[in-house]
Amino acid sequence: MKIHIKFFLVLMGFSLAPLLVVTVFNNSRIVAVGRMVSADIQENLTRTGAESLLLTARNYAKIILRTKNALETSLIALGSEAERLLQLPPPDLSRVYYADEFDTPGTAPEDFKSNPLYLQLSENQGMAPARVSFDHPVFLLAPGAEKEKVISDIARLTQLNQPLNELMKMMGDVIQWSYISLENGVHMSYPGHGGYPRNYDGRNRPWYRSALDHPTWTLPIVDATTRLVTFTASQKLRASDGSFLGVAGIDILITNVLQESEIAALWSSKMRSFLIEQHLNPDTDMPALKILAQKGYQKKVTGWEADIEMDWLMSPDVERFKKMAGNLHAGISGFDHMPYDDIDAIWAYAAVDDRLSFVVVVPTSVFMQLPDQAGRRIVNLTRDQLWIISLTALGAMCILAAAAYFGAKAITRSLLEISSAADSVAKGDFNVRINMKTGDERDKVIAAFNDMVPRLQDHLRIQNSMQLAHEVQQNLLPRTTPNVKGLDIAGKSIYCDETGGDYYDFLVNGGAGGRTIQIVVGDVSDHGIPSALLMATARSLLRQRSAMGGDIARIVTDVNREFAVDVKESCQFMTLYYMSIDMKNRCVKWVRAGHDPAVLYDPATDAIETLDGRGMALGVDKDWIYDQNERSGLTPGQIIVTGTDGLWEALNNTGEMFSKTKMYHLIREHAGQGARHIMDSILDELDRFKDGERPEDDVTLVVVKVSE
Known part of the structure; x- marks a missing residue:
């Protein structure tokens, strides 16, 4: 029996009319208060959720841009290597596998097996692992191509196997296929796979016909072997005389572009993401948004030769949609509240570049579940308590007083339990639960509280994911010190925030135990998350370009050209010191890009030499040509030190600067010790100088000692 009925039976004969008046009045006021509280919670939570959704859209727009730039850089490198090999005499032909051998049992390569990172459309229209x-x-060979006439080009292209394998390792699971298709009918794809239609001719594919002399995107199309929707970047191949040889291409799955599984983990499986292209409607001359990538395009696939009819992103709220489209055309990111597919939703949008944008749509109901429940529970709880209090206040007789006393005691105990549990949740304990049975409406309140706690925990999970940014950046720095014969090396970065713009890396040539190492130290302007993103971009560009070889001045020049495109609109830049130590020839080469020069200390003469040179910071002038500097005659005991200005420009609480002079003194004082001891001595002295306070700028230090 409900608690208000119990009290009603006891007090039926006492002041029934006043009780009804008080109850009706109080209930109406409580309903109004509950609705007001629920509305405030809804408004605040919706605003907070929309701002978090906008942050998600901006972050993934940046990821798409970085991925696009990395793929284009990889395509340029692949095309350059293919053009070079096609001009050389053909090597001796090794074992070559053709498409029909991959489809015939017993004739495919020994490592031809299923790989969960490569998917294909199965007979029941589901996803299944492909064999590669x-x-x-x-x-x-395309129809009409004669093997005898093209066998020399096949032999030349077999030399691309190792570069393609390295490209796959660097890009992870981003790339689906990489391929070369020549005008003479030869088509090569990596990794090796089957499934090609009998009449397949790469020269008839859209990516071949639309290729230019620079990376060009064809999207979206259906892959002929897997029947999956892909984006393709392609570029023409030309001989040294400028004649057309064919096309190089790279495929990326549409699912890798949209990142829906990752975003759904943060929000809801009901969310939708879109990659859109900005257009002007030819009928109205108004901004319009064409959908280049969405989850639904895979369902439109009817055959590998059929084109995919692209949709237009629309909303019934015409005025708000026009505002969003206009913002995207102006390069402005933001969020808005408007229907999608007749469902009330929050839209967050951010520009990828001057042509592409990323849009995330989440139903408003995802944000409203918690405040709606909270508002209803507040109204119900307060109404029940006021009903009991009203009945208790009317009692004048002893039996009524006793009933009111025991009833209030029982109610107070349950409220204290709820209050104590709510206080634990406020302190971060999401494991707390209320284990109490009252036999009345309070059981519903307790059940609602126990159900609400894990929902609150889910909504706070996105905040914890921001901490992952720190861990991700730490993983980009070297985890171990390379073993280079004749050198003792140590390096460390200390960030003033959770993420920073300082960067150092070790690139060893010649494998483990090699005699040459390349050491890179960089400093992005400012610090924090924007600088961390640019640091990751620079690291990716440096590692990709360094793996292609060449002198270090050319490497830095090529990286600057690509990096300048990324920072053009932000006006940010990065100083860099790129150093190569060759112990076989006992020399050091370096390129200085606006960075403080390294120093070389020779204990035999007690002289400190500056390894200086000219060079603009990366991102300032994309056409800058960098110079390579060199010093020979490295001898045992010499020490090379490089770092970032956060070390010697650090200030203590009196305004005194740490200075390079103090660093030079420490190098001399500990020159007889190993590289790590020298590095730790400098950083420990910096900590004492700062009196244990966190540095105001990122600090990076690399010490190299010639040991033999």
């Missing part, structure tokens, strides 16, 4: 070979690419 990383040891051998697949070759295919």
Whole structure:
């Protein structure tokens, strides 16, 4: 029996009319208060959620841009290597596997096996792992091509197997296929796979016909072997005389572009993401948004030769949609509240570049579940308590007083339990639960509280994910010190925030125990998350370009050209010191890009030499040509030190600067010790100088000692 009925039976004969008046009045006021509280919670939570959704859209727009730039850089490198090999005499032909051998049992390469990172459309229209070979690419001759006439080009292209394998390792699971298709009918794809239609001719594919002399995107199209929707970046190949040889291409799955599984983990499976292209409607001359990528395009696939009819992103709220489209055309990111597919939703949008934008749509109901429940529980709880209090206040007789006393005691105990549990939740304990049975409406309140706690925990999970940014950046720095014969090396970065713009890296040539190492130290302007993103971009560009070889001045020049495109609108830049130590020839080469020069200390003469040179910071002038500097005659005991200005420009609480002079003194004082001891001595002295306070700028230090 409900608690208000129990009290009603006891007090039926006492002041029924006043009781009804008080109850009706109080209930109406409580309903109004509950609705007001619920509305405030809804408004605040919706605003907070929309701002978090906008942050998600901006972050993934940046990820798409970085991925696009990295793929274009990889395509340029692949095309350059293919053009070079096609001009050389053909090597002796090794074992080559053709498309029909991959489809015939017993004739495919030994490593041809299923890989969960490569998917294909199964007969029941579901996703299934595809079989691939990383040891051998697949070759295919177009109809009419004669093997005897093109065998020399096939032999030349077999030399791309190792570069393609390295490209796959660097890009992870981003790339689906990499391929070369020549005008003479030869088609090569990596990793090796089967499934090609009998009449397949790469020269008839959209990515081949639309290729230019620079990376060009064809999107979206259906992959002929897997029947999955992909984006393709392609570029023409030309001989040294400028004649057309064919096309190089790279495929990326549309699912890798949209990142829906990752975003859904943060929000809801009901969310939708879109990659859109900004257009002007030819009928109205108004901004319009064409959908280049969405989850639904895979369902439109009817065959590998059929084109995909692209949709237009629309909303019934015409005025708000026009505002959003206009913002995207102006490069402005933001969020708005308007329907999608007749469902009330929050839209967050951010520009990827001057042509592409990323849009995330989440139903408003995802944000409203918690405040709606909270508002209803507040109204119900307060109404029940006021009903009991009203009945208790009317009692004048002893039996009524006793009933009011015991009833109030029982009610107070349950409220104290709820209050104590709510206080624990406020302190961060989401494991707390209320284990109490009252036999009346309070059981519903307790059940609602126990159900609400894990929902609050889910909404706070996105805040914890921001901490992952720190861990991700730490993983980009070297985890171990390389073993280079004749050198003792140590390096460390200390960030003033959770993420920073300082960067250092070790690139060893010649494998483990090699005699040459390349050391890179960089400093992005400012610090924090924007600088951390640029640091990750620079690291990716440096590692990709360094893996292609060449003198270090050319490497830095090429990286600057690509990096300047990324920072053009932000006006940010990065100083860099790129150093190569060759112990075989006992010399050091370096390129200085606006960074403080390294110093070389020779204990034999007690002289400190500055390894200086000219060079603009990365991102300032994309056409800058960098110079390579060199010093020979490295001898045992010499010490090379490089770092960032956060070390010697650090200030203590009196305004005194740490200075390079103090650093030079420490190098001399500890020159007889190992590289790590020298580095730790300098950083420990910096900590004492700062009196244990956190540095105001990122600090990076690398010490190299010639040991033999």
